[in-house]
Amino acid sequence: MKLRLALLLAATLTLPGCGLKPLYSGGSQGAVAQSLNGVEVAPIAGKAGWLVRNAINDRLAASGSGQNRYRLEIELDDQLIGFGVRNDNAVTRERRTLRARYKLIDGSTVVLDATAGSDAGIDVVSSEYATIAAEQTALENLANEIADQIVTRLALYAQRTQAGQ
Template identity: 65%
Template sequence: MRRALILLASLALSACGLAPMYAGGGSGAVAQGLAAVEVPAIEGQAGWLVRNALNDRLGAAGAATPEYRLEVRLDDELEGLGVLRDDTISRERRTLRARYQLIELSTGEILLDATAGSDAGIDVVSSEYATIAAEQTALENLAEQVAERIVTRVALTLRRGASAGQ
Protein backbone atom coordinates (compact mmCIF):
# COMPACT_ATOMS: atom_id res chain seq x y z
CA MET A 1 0.00 0.00 0.00
CA ARG A 2 2.74 2.41 0.97
CA ARG A 3 4.74 1.68 -2.20
CA ALA A 4 1.67 2.29 -4.32
CA LEU A 5 1.11 5.63 -2.60
CA ILE A 6 4.73 6.69 -3.19
CA LEU A 7 4.51 5.62 -6.84
CA LEU A 8 1.26 7.54 -7.29
CA ALA A 9 2.75 10.67 -5.66
CA SER A 10 5.86 10.52 -7.87
CA LEU A 11 3.70 10.18 -10.99
CA ALA A 12 1.60 13.15 -9.92
CA LEU A 13 4.70 15.28 -9.36
CA SER A 14 6.20 14.37 -12.71
CA ALA A 15 2.99 15.46 -14.45
CA CYS A 16 2.89 18.89 -12.80
CA GLY A 17 5.66 20.34 -14.95
CA LEU A 18 8.18 20.92 -12.16
CA ALA A 19 11.77 20.64 -13.28
CA PRO A 20 14.98 21.07 -11.32
CA MET A 21 16.48 24.55 -11.71
CA TYR A 22 19.99 23.21 -12.08
CA ALA A 23 19.11 20.34 -14.43
CA GLY A 24 22.24 19.14 -16.17
CA GLY A 25 24.51 20.02 -13.25
CA GLY A 26 27.50 22.21 -14.07
CA SER A 27 26.91 21.83 -17.81
CA GLY A 28 23.24 22.83 -17.62
CA ALA A 29 21.93 26.06 -19.12
CA VAL A 30 21.38 27.80 -15.78
CA ALA A 31 24.79 26.87 -14.35
CA GLN A 32 26.51 27.97 -17.57
CA GLY A 33 24.52 31.22 -17.54
CA LEU A 34 25.42 31.94 -13.93
CA ALA A 35 29.11 31.30 -14.65
CA ALA A 36 28.88 33.88 -17.47
CA VAL A 37 27.75 36.70 -15.16
CA GLU A 38 30.35 39.32 -14.30
CA VAL A 39 29.94 41.48 -11.22
CA PRO A 40 31.76 44.82 -11.34
CA ALA A 41 33.10 46.35 -8.13
CA ILE A 42 30.44 47.60 -5.71
CA GLU A 43 31.18 50.63 -3.56
CA GLY A 44 31.98 50.33 0.15
CA GLN A 45 32.63 47.54 2.59
CA ALA A 46 29.13 46.13 2.16
CA GLY A 47 29.72 46.18 -1.59
CA TRP A 48 32.94 44.23 -1.22
CA LEU A 49 31.18 41.62 0.93
CA VAL A 50 28.19 41.31 -1.43
CA ARG A 51 30.40 41.09 -4.54
CA ASN A 52 32.51 38.31 -3.00
CA ALA A 53 29.39 36.41 -1.96
CA LEU A 54 27.91 36.83 -5.45
CA ASN A 55 31.09 35.59 -7.14
CA ASP A 56 31.18 32.58 -4.79
CA ARG A 57 27.61 31.65 -5.65
CA LEU A 58 27.81 32.42 -9.35
CA GLY A 59 30.89 30.28 -9.75
CA ALA A 60 32.16 33.15 -11.86
CA ALA A 61 35.61 34.47 -11.02
CA GLY A 62 36.66 34.17 -14.64
CA ALA A 63 35.25 30.67 -15.24
CA ALA A 64 33.47 31.63 -18.47
CA THR A 65 33.41 34.41 -21.01
CA PRO A 66 31.08 37.08 -19.62
CA GLU A 67 27.71 37.27 -21.37
CA TYR A 68 25.92 39.22 -18.65
CA ARG A 69 26.78 42.02 -16.24
CA LEU A 70 25.14 42.28 -12.84
CA GLU A 71 25.14 45.88 -11.65
CA VAL A 72 24.40 46.29 -7.96
CA ARG A 73 23.83 49.43 -5.88
CA LEU A 74 23.58 49.03 -2.11
CA ASP A 75 21.96 50.97 0.69
CA ASP A 76 23.42 50.01 4.08
CA GLU A 77 21.63 51.63 6.99
CA LEU A 78 22.17 51.34 10.73
CA GLU A 79 19.46 52.89 12.87
CA GLY A 80 18.97 53.09 16.60
CA LEU A 81 15.86 51.62 18.14
CA GLY A 82 14.99 51.15 21.77
CA VAL A 83 16.05 54.46 23.27
CA LEU A 84 16.36 54.33 27.06
CA ARG A 85 15.46 57.13 29.53
CA ASP A 86 19.03 58.41 29.56
CA ASP A 87 18.92 58.78 25.73
CA THR A 88 21.17 55.79 25.12
CA ILE A 89 20.31 53.25 22.45
CA SER A 90 19.72 49.68 23.57
CA ARG A 91 18.96 48.12 20.19
CA GLU A 92 19.93 48.79 16.57
CA ARG A 93 18.66 47.54 13.25
CA ARG A 94 21.00 47.10 10.31
CA THR A 95 19.31 47.04 6.92
CA LEU A 96 21.01 46.12 3.66
CA ARG A 97 19.07 46.74 0.45
CA ALA A 98 20.29 46.10 -3.07
CA ARG A 99 18.95 47.40 -6.37
CA TYR A 100 20.34 45.28 -9.16
CA GLN A 101 20.11 44.87 -12.92
CA LEU A 102 21.11 41.91 -15.06
CA ILE A 103 22.26 43.23 -18.42
CA GLU A 104 22.95 41.13 -21.50
CA LEU A 105 26.31 42.35 -22.81
CA SER A 106 25.70 41.60 -26.50
CA THR A 107 22.50 43.66 -26.77
CA GLY A 108 22.61 45.93 -23.73
CA GLU A 109 19.11 44.72 -22.85
CA ILE A 110 18.12 44.75 -19.17
CA LEU A 111 16.88 41.23 -18.45
CA LEU A 112 16.15 41.80 -14.77
CA ASP A 113 15.66 44.94 -12.70
CA ALA A 114 14.84 44.11 -9.10
CA THR A 115 15.60 44.70 -5.44
CA ALA A 116 16.61 42.44 -2.58
CA GLY A 117 17.16 43.17 1.05
CA SER A 118 17.40 41.90 4.55
CA ASP A 119 17.75 43.29 8.05
CA ALA A 120 19.08 42.22 11.42
CA GLY A 121 18.58 43.32 15.00
CA ILE A 122 21.60 44.11 17.15
CA ASP A 123 21.73 44.45 20.92
CA VAL A 124 23.80 47.41 22.06
CA VAL A 125 25.78 46.37 25.13
CA SER A 126 28.08 48.23 27.49
CA SER A 127 31.18 47.06 25.63
CA GLU A 128 31.72 49.23 22.57
CA TYR A 129 33.94 46.53 21.04
CA ALA A 130 31.20 43.92 21.38
CA THR A 131 28.67 46.25 19.75
CA ILE A 132 30.99 47.01 16.83
CA ALA A 133 31.71 43.29 16.40
CA ALA A 134 27.96 42.56 16.39
CA GLU A 135 27.38 45.28 13.77
CA GLN A 136 30.15 43.81 11.59
CA THR A 137 28.83 40.27 11.95
CA ALA A 138 25.35 41.48 11.04
CA LEU A 139 26.72 43.14 7.90
CA GLU A 140 28.54 39.96 6.87
CA ASN A 141 25.41 37.86 7.38
CA LEU A 142 23.21 40.35 5.54
CA ALA A 143 25.63 40.41 2.60
CA GLU A 144 25.36 36.62 2.33
CA GLN A 145 21.56 36.71 2.51
CA VAL A 146 21.21 39.47 -0.07
CA ALA A 147 23.65 37.73 -2.42
CA GLU A 148 21.67 34.49 -2.11
CA ARG A 149 18.43 36.27 -3.00
CA ILE A 150 20.03 38.01 -5.97
CA VAL A 151 21.50 34.77 -7.36
CA THR A 152 18.16 32.99 -7.00
CA ARG A 153 16.39 35.69 -9.02
CA VAL A 154 19.15 35.75 -11.63
CA ALA A 155 18.98 31.95 -11.94
CA LEU A 156 15.20 32.08 -12.42
CA THR A 157 15.61 34.77 -15.08
CA LEU A 158 18.27 32.76 -16.91
CA ARG A 159 16.16 29.63 -16.66
CA ARG A 160 13.19 31.40 -18.23
CA GLY A 161 15.46 32.69 -20.98
CA ALA A 162 16.92 29.22 -21.58
CA SER A 163 13.44 27.64 -21.77
CA ALA A 164 12.23 30.36 -24.14
CA GLY A 165 15.25 29.83 -26.37
CA GLN A 166 14.65 26.07 -26.73
Protein backbone atom coordinates in the same frame (compact mmCIF):
# COMPACT_ATOMS: atom_id res chain seq x y z
CA MET B 1 1.04 -3.02 3.77
CA LYS B 2 0.02 -3.55 0.15
CA LEU B 3 -2.36 -0.59 0.36
CA ARG B 4 0.44 1.68 1.59
CA LEU B 5 2.72 0.51 -1.19
CA ALA B 6 0.01 1.11 -3.77
CA LEU B 7 -0.63 4.64 -2.43
CA LEU B 8 3.10 5.41 -2.44
CA LEU B 9 3.41 4.19 -6.02
CA ALA B 10 0.40 6.25 -7.09
CA ALA B 11 1.84 9.35 -5.43
CA THR B 12 5.21 8.94 -7.18
CA LEU B 13 3.50 8.57 -10.54
CA THR B 14 1.76 11.94 -10.13
CA LEU B 15 4.97 13.86 -9.36
CA PRO B 16 6.08 14.39 -12.97
CA GLY B 17 2.76 16.10 -13.67
CA CYS B 18 3.31 18.81 -11.04
CA GLY B 19 5.62 20.83 -13.31
CA LEU B 20 8.56 20.94 -10.93
CA LYS B 21 12.00 20.50 -12.40
CA PRO B 22 15.44 20.98 -10.92
CA LEU B 23 16.86 24.47 -11.33
CA TYR B 24 20.44 23.28 -11.65
CA SER B 25 19.82 20.12 -13.65
CA GLY B 26 22.94 19.07 -15.48
CA GLY B 27 25.23 20.28 -12.69
CA SER B 28 28.05 22.60 -13.72
CA GLN B 29 27.46 21.73 -17.38
CA GLY B 30 23.76 22.59 -17.24
CA ALA B 31 22.25 25.57 -19.01
CA VAL B 32 21.60 27.59 -15.84
CA ALA B 33 25.10 27.04 -14.44
CA GLN B 34 26.66 27.98 -17.78
CA SER B 35 24.54 31.11 -17.94
CA LEU B 36 25.55 32.08 -14.39
CA ASN B 37 29.21 31.59 -15.28
CA GLY B 38 28.74 34.27 -17.94
CA VAL B 39 27.90 37.01 -15.41
CA GLU B 40 30.47 39.66 -14.55
CA VAL B 41 29.79 41.50 -11.30
CA ALA B 42 30.72 45.16 -11.46
CA PRO B 43 32.66 46.61 -8.51
CA ILE B 44 30.44 47.91 -5.68
CA ALA B 45 31.54 50.77 -3.43
CA GLY B 46 32.21 50.34 0.29
CA LYS B 47 32.77 47.47 2.67
CA ALA B 48 29.21 46.19 2.22
CA GLY B 49 29.77 46.29 -1.54
CA TRP B 50 32.97 44.30 -1.24
CA LEU B 51 31.21 41.68 0.90
CA VAL B 52 28.21 41.40 -1.44
CA ARG B 53 30.35 41.23 -4.60
CA ASN B 54 32.57 38.49 -3.17
CA ALA B 55 29.56 36.51 -1.94
CA ILE B 56 27.91 36.73 -5.37
CA ASN B 57 31.11 35.74 -7.17
CA ASP B 58 31.46 32.73 -4.84
CA ARG B 59 27.92 31.63 -5.68
CA LEU B 60 28.25 32.22 -9.40
CA ALA B 61 31.44 30.15 -9.48
CA ALA B 62 32.93 32.91 -11.60
CA SER B 63 35.53 31.25 -13.76
CA GLY B 64 37.09 34.46 -15.02
CA SER B 65 37.15 32.98 -18.49
CA GLY B 66 36.56 36.37 -20.15
CA GLN B 67 33.43 35.07 -21.90
CA ASN B 68 30.98 37.20 -19.94
CA ARG B 69 27.68 37.76 -21.66
CA TYR B 70 26.05 39.67 -18.82
CA ARG B 71 27.11 42.47 -16.51
CA LEU B 72 25.55 42.75 -13.06
CA GLU B 73 25.44 46.27 -11.61
CA ILE B 74 24.43 46.71 -7.98
CA GLU B 75 23.71 49.76 -5.85
CA LEU B 76 23.58 49.22 -2.09
CA ASP B 77 21.84 51.12 0.68
CA ASP B 78 23.26 50.21 4.10
CA GLN B 79 21.57 51.77 7.14
CA LEU B 80 22.19 51.37 10.84
CA ILE B 81 19.38 52.86 12.93
CA GLY B 82 19.24 52.98 16.71
CA PHE B 83 15.99 52.41 18.57
CA GLY B 84 14.94 51.05 21.92
CA VAL B 85 16.04 54.15 23.83
CA ARG B 86 16.30 54.06 27.64
CA ASN B 87 15.40 56.90 30.02
CA ASP B 88 18.98 58.20 29.84
CA ASN B 89 18.73 58.42 26.00
CA ALA B 90 21.08 55.45 25.50
CA VAL B 91 20.25 53.21 22.53
CA THR B 92 19.65 49.59 23.53
CA ARG B 93 18.88 48.09 20.13
CA GLU B 94 19.95 48.75 16.55
CA ARG B 95 18.58 47.66 13.24
CA ARG B 96 20.90 47.15 10.29
CA THR B 97 19.20 47.20 6.91
CA LEU B 98 20.89 46.30 3.64
CA ARG B 99 19.03 46.86 0.37
CA ALA B 100 20.32 46.22 -3.13
CA ARG B 101 19.01 47.42 -6.45
CA TYR B 102 20.54 45.38 -9.21
CA LYS B 103 20.44 45.31 -12.99
CA LEU B 104 21.46 42.48 -15.25
CA ILE B 105 22.67 43.93 -18.52
CA ASP B 106 23.08 42.04 -21.80
CA GLY B 107 25.14 44.26 -24.07
CA SER B 108 23.39 47.60 -23.67
CA THR B 109 19.96 46.19 -22.76
CA VAL B 110 18.76 45.84 -19.18
CA VAL B 111 17.16 42.38 -19.07
CA LEU B 112 16.50 42.24 -15.33
CA ASP B 113 15.96 45.12 -12.91
CA ALA B 114 15.07 44.11 -9.35
CA THR B 115 15.74 44.65 -5.67
CA ALA B 116 16.81 42.49 -2.76
CA GLY B 117 16.96 43.29 0.90
CA SER B 118 17.24 42.07 4.42
CA ASP B 119 17.64 43.41 7.93
CA ALA B 120 18.97 42.31 11.29
CA GLY B 121 18.47 43.38 14.88
CA ILE B 122 21.51 44.08 17.06
CA ASP B 123 21.64 44.38 20.84
CA VAL B 124 23.69 47.33 22.05
CA VAL B 125 25.62 46.23 25.12
CA SER B 126 27.95 48.03 27.51
CA SER B 127 31.02 46.78 25.65
CA GLU B 128 31.64 48.96 22.61
CA TYR B 129 33.82 46.24 21.08
CA ALA B 130 31.02 43.68 21.37
CA THR B 131 28.54 46.07 19.76
CA ILE B 132 30.91 46.82 16.84
CA ALA B 133 31.58 43.11 16.38
CA ALA B 134 27.83 42.43 16.33
CA GLU B 135 27.32 45.18 13.73
CA GLN B 136 30.04 43.71 11.52
CA THR B 137 28.68 40.18 11.88
CA ALA B 138 25.23 41.44 10.96
CA LEU B 139 26.67 43.12 7.85
CA GLU B 140 28.42 39.90 6.78
CA ASN B 141 25.23 37.87 7.29
CA LEU B 142 23.12 40.43 5.40
CA ALA B 143 25.62 40.43 2.52
CA ASN B 144 25.26 36.66 2.26
CA GLU B 145 21.46 36.87 2.33
CA ILE B 146 21.46 39.54 -0.39
CA ALA B 147 23.83 37.45 -2.49
CA ASP B 148 21.56 34.40 -2.13
CA GLN B 149 18.52 36.42 -3.20
CA ILE B 150 20.28 37.92 -6.22
CA VAL B 151 21.79 34.66 -7.47
CA THR B 152 18.48 32.84 -7.05
CA ARG B 153 16.75 35.51 -9.12
CA LEU B 154 19.48 35.31 -11.77
CA ALA B 155 19.14 31.52 -11.90
CA LEU B 156 15.38 31.78 -12.36
CA TYR B 157 15.91 34.32 -15.15
CA ALA B 158 18.44 32.02 -16.81
CA GLN B 159 16.06 29.07 -16.57
CA ARG B 160 13.19 31.09 -18.09
CA THR B 161 15.34 32.36 -20.96
CA GLN B 162 16.68 28.85 -21.65
CA ALA B 163 13.14 27.48 -21.71
CA GLY B 164 12.07 30.23 -24.13
CA GLN B 165 14.79 29.38 -26.65
